[in-house]
Amino acid sequence: MTEYVSTTPGLYPLPDWAKDDLSDLKGHQKHDLISGDEGEEITAAYDEAREEVIGVQEEAGLDRIVEGQLRWDDMLAHPLAVHDAVETRGIVRYYDNNNFYREPVVQDDLGFSGDVANELEATAELTDGDLQAVLPGPYSLSDLATDEYHGDEAEFLGAIADFLEGEVDAFPEIETLFLLEPSLVESAPEDGQDERASEAIDQVASATDADVVVQPYWGALEEKVYAHLLDADIDAVGFDFVANQDDNLYNIQEYGATDDVALGLADGQNTLVEDPEAIRDRTEWVEGQLGVTEFETVYLTTNTETFYLPYSKYQEKLAVLAEAADLAEVTAA
């Protein structure tokens, strides 16, 4: 019988009080963004905000608890932006959004950082719920960065995979790992690159015993990219059914799927709050389209990160996901 798990891809909006407090503490300019060695006051503000978003998830009744990635000023580029071997330069556009991050330029060996592991440790202390780690997938992280050290695109991707593998290795016990891979859609890998992207994902996934979900978004993967991704030893692929229904369905019908699946059915970038029943219905509809296939686990999630939303709407979206998963369980039983 299918298990329905409500979760999110993390990267939450800061609570409004934290937006104010941290603006005052850090400032508004490029050089004011997170450094990885922030002082006591800033750390305290983030600690409090982290506790709050963990509370929001618990109250909503989500089946997985994420740290919230509130410190990730540079969004998915964060793990590199705070790395010692990386120089951050100008502000660049974050995919096709009205959002910007510092261009991380890799200038040396990407040794162990532990930044994300520390966040997870802090989270584990605050909740008894099932913990979910969130990381940029290796392909997206390499796509968001500039390399001035390795000199070769394949070698750079390999170095990013090595780096992420080391970070995952240091994680506390987690139930699930979400690897976010929007670049697999937004700047789709070419021939050869697609296979290497899959191998890099496989390498990072192999560093943990937790279930690994790879979530591309802002559309559907090209067929070949999807086919290669299925070669990686991962538990679930995520599908952005908000941005593109037909091509995602086509991919699953044509190439099959992993035993588990993540369905991005709530829009992480629009304030229109979905009905839990509607999400449950769409979940059933997707399952119905696939005929015989029954997934072991279906993750119900927003299609994208939720930092695009006002805080109140983000909270509502989480509650809807939790309720939709409960409804799906009941219907299935």
Place this chain on the structure above:
Amino acid sequence: MSANENKDQFRPENHANDNFLLTTVVGSYPKPKWLNRAKELYQDENHGFDEDDYQEAKDDAARLITNEHERAGLDVVVDGEMRRNEMVEFFAHRIEGYEFNGPVKVWGHNYFDKPSVVSEVEYDESWLVDEYKFTASATDRPVKVPITGPYTLASWAFNEAYEDDAELAYALADLVNEEIEKLVDAGARYIQIDEPALATTPDDHAIVGEALEHIVADIDDDVRIGLHVCYGDYSRIYPEILEFPVDEFDLELANGDYEQLDVFKDPEFTADLALGVTDVHVAEVESVEQIEENIKKGLEVVPPEQLVVSPDCGVKLLPREVAYGKMENMVKAARNVEADLDEGNIDIERGAPTPADD
């Protein structure tokens, strides 16, 4: 020298030169510190500073900045958008159908109150007629009215109510059209549509063009309509934008050191060009000589009668004295270039890009 009636209606009676390079600004200007303080007092529930007080403060600021523009010598002035907070928020508060749910991130700790369109957008009370009437009464010079364009009003909001952003943009364009009719009735002759969102999604230029058709419907041809676009890859919207029903394109080009200038040389630029000649991201006042050189860049694209001189974008983030200095030098430079043109001292080849620009 051939005439350009639409532009020449703003030519001052006592203009000293035969040539006329209209000088103006994009719109926003740094707010006096006391106006921000007045806003804080107004928002402080424990303070007696009430709505009337705040209104008076905004009136004073609008009068002050309009006069500051006059003093700098601008041919067409604006009130510096003293009554407006943010270019989407201000209008969204005045249009039925929008609601606010809190700030969202742009980058780092920079946020804006991105509104949601939750029902059909409707015209309620006028947005800018009072602002225009006040500014027009505060000066003898022509006043330009900047309005955030429908594409930007649609793109920089959450769309909960319309099929897609294009449908929302067209609905908003009808409201902008209604507002412009009211402004024209009130005496406005120069309207500027601001569409910065076009730069981030240049492939949508057809939507902006269609929205502009809605905007200008039944508006008298004599009314000057400008379109301001900034910080984008212009090669992706040119020459398509020449089809837009506007008299003038106001473009940021100084910031990129005119690297994109050649884009506009071929095919021929058939509209008026409001050229950005001072960089609003550099907190230093360019010299008159430097700005003269920048103005001459515009003459590589259009003849003098089609050229308007303006900063790259709104100057609101600059220190006020720097903003003023840029206006003042810009006007001096324009007058110098006009005089040089009159005397036949300027020989610039216009049209197709030259291979080397040195």
